[in-house]
Amino acid sequence: MTPASECLSILQLSDTHILASPGATLLGIDTAYYFRAVLAQAFAQRQAFDLIMLTGDLAQEPASQSYRYILKHISGYGIPCICLPGNHDDYALMQKVLNTPLVNCRKQVFLKGWQIISLNSQIIGEEGGYLPAGELCFLEGCLSQHPGQNTLVAVHHHPLATGSVWMDTMMIENSDEFLAVVKRHPQIKIIINGHIHQAMDRQLQSIRILGTPSTCFQFKPKSVEFALDDTSPAYRHLQLHADGRISSQVFRLSEALAGLETTTTGY
Known part of the structure; x- marks a missing residue:
């Protein structure tokens, strides 16, 4: 077995929905x-993360205060962090605020x-997602330039259906195009997404596709209409x-x- 120190260890947090005002609540939460409690537990249970990934919907109604709050609390752990936008985010504002050597919106x-x-995919x-030609070309270019490099692809919206009817109206609209690119490049080992506020673990050929719960409220799995679940906030390690193998746990x-x-x- 590969020693833990030789593995790339990633903490994935998603759908934090930070509000602009201190003490404000969303759906009573x-x-x-x-967000702070999940971070604290993750680092209390495991100290050696190499990278934190925030996979979208960092803010609920994007304001600089929300992103500054995230920056403050992530930076305190001293671990590099990559942030990508979700449907609730203002990507231009994210790139302006989350723009430090440690916490930023790097794409590769x-x-x-x-x-x-x-x-x-915003x-x-x-609320739904789409990957425009520029994003697909960027993906293709990164993969073509590094054909032998094990690769993780991160995106906010889900590329495969969850089985929740209402949620699956908001997946990546052109997921067939996206997955066609993915299938041409066997170095892709894993795709991670947020958005679904629940855990998902699927296999597409040799690629593992993992959805991660929210750090706040969750959606009820396999629901026809919008429905909340009272399970606790979560993170993925x-x-x-x-050698390309993946170990993961929520x-x-x-x-x-x-x-x-x-x-x-709704919310």
Whole structure:
């Protein structure tokens, strides 16, 4: 077995939905509190992360205060962090605020024998996702230039259906195009996404596709209409081995979620 020190260890956080005002709540949840609690638990349980990845919907209604809050609390751990946008984010504002040597929106990173590619699937003003030609060309170029490099691709919206009817109207609209590129490049070992506020673990040929729960509230799996689940906030730990193997586990916050307004019909 590969020693842990030789694996690329990634902490994935997603859908933090940080609000602009301290103490503000979303669906009854203090999203900032749970963001801090998930971070604290992750680092208490495992100290040796090489990278943090925030896979979209960092803010609920994007404001510089939200992104500065994230920057402050992520920077305190001293670990490099890559941020990519979700449908709730203002990507231009993200790139302005989250623009330090440690925490930024880099789209291509090389670490411990792995290439990490981040894509922007946001359609401004809409909940669903799409990968325009520029993003697909960027992906193709990165892969063609490094054909032997084990690769992780990160994107906010999900490329495969979850089985929740309402949620699957908001997946990557041109996922067939995206997956056609992916299938041409066997060095891609894993795709990670956010957006779905639940865990997903699927296999597409030799590629593992992992969806990660939110650091705040969760959506009920296999639901026809919008529905919330009262399971605890969570994060994903990924270990990427030099030979392309992947180890991954979702960890739930040890405390119960408090205040969730389960009768709501949206947010």
